[in-house]
Amino acid sequence: MFKKVLTATGMPDACDPALITALEIAKQNQGKLFIIHVLEATYRHECGPQESVKDFKTGDAVAPTHEYKEAVKEELDTKCAGALRPYGNYEIIVVEGRPGIEIRRWAGKIGADLVVLGPHAERAEEEKELTGAPRGNTVEDVITYMTSPVMIVNSFFQKERLAFKKILVGIDFSRSCEYACRFAIKLSQKYGAKLFLFHMLSMPPGGYSKAQLDKEINASKEKLAEFCKIPKGIEYEYAVWEGTQPSSDILKIAHEKQADLVVMGSHVKETGDKWYIGSAVEEVSAKCSCPVAVVTHPDAVLKGES
Numbered sequence: 001m002f003k004k005v006l007t008a009t010g011m012p013d014a015c016d017p018a019l020i021t022a023l024e025i026a027k028q029n030q031g032k033l034f035i036i037h038v039l040e041a042t043y044r045h046e047c048g049p050q051e052s053v054k055d056f057k058t059g060d061a062v063a064p065t066h067e068y069k070e071a072v073k074e075e076l077d078t079k080c081a082g083a084l085r086p087y088g089n090y091e092i093i094v095v096e097g098r099p100g101i102e103i104r105r106w107a108g109k110i111g112a113d114l115v116v117l118g119p120h121a122e123r124a125e126e127e128k129e130l131t132g133a134p135r136g137n138t139v140e141d142v143i144t145y146m147t148s149p150v151m152i153v154n155s156f157f158q159k160e161r162l163a164f165k166k167i168l169v170g171i172d173f174s175r176s177c178e179y180a181c182r183f184a185i186k187l188s189q190k191y192g193a194k195l196f197l198f199h200m201l202s203m204p205p206g207g208y209s210k211a212q213l214d215k216e217i218n219a220s221k222e223k224l225a226e227f228c229k230i231p232k233g234i235e236y237e238y239a240v241w242e243g244t245q246p247s248s249d250i251l252k253i254a255h256e257k258q259a260d261l262v263v264m265g266s267h268v269k270e271t272g273d274k275w276y277i278g279s280a281v282e283e284v285s286a287k288c289s290c291p292v293a294v295v296t297h298p299d300a301v302l303k304g305e306s
Contacts, residue, residue, distance in 0.1 A: 018118035100141025176265030247283035
């Protein structure tokens, strides 16, 4: 299923959680792991080539020569040798440019089946100070413009949890969630996983009476059955809660069900000349205690107001 797995690391001198997770997934699928490190410019001519990048050891500005790129590649390969070399089927790519653009470009170039990203801590902290958002803009950029699944990994996980035996899928009956559901079904068939199909009922002013709530829950479960069309042989369970914050409820049920993976559809929004991936995806991917796979339907673009 995942024969070509791409991950990006912002730390050529360390093996980060996203890299280790991507490696394990590549192993499970006997696939090839591609590791990209993007050298970001410290200075660039307006119309010319990139002039210098930040050295990963000293922080000084250095020219992104072929020799320097090879040194970065060797550093990453050496630091992660204990994890990578026993497997062997991997390739390290060092390029210069903007991380989001280069990750997307290389994902298309190699035909990646899955992209695995971490929060890119340094950039995420800078972005949080500016916008209050908990993730790095590289992750948002990749999710926004890609239709391949993007997995976000915030910490190291036990190897057993990467067998993905319990998969939670957040569903609001959008086209993007339909795409995510199809992806989760394929994962379930591969890993023999149980699916938890979650829908949050928007709470009306004054809340529901018990009779109304029971009626809405039953109607939602019927709608989930029609929407998801789970094939025979897959173990699954519907969960319908009333609430006001989808991200909070997804995090709660992921913890309650001890999910190994959360799958979500991304509602990409275009507001003016800017793009956003939606607050639920943003919050869950930042705070979830397990990996989060985000899928964006190619037609699931919502036009917003300026």
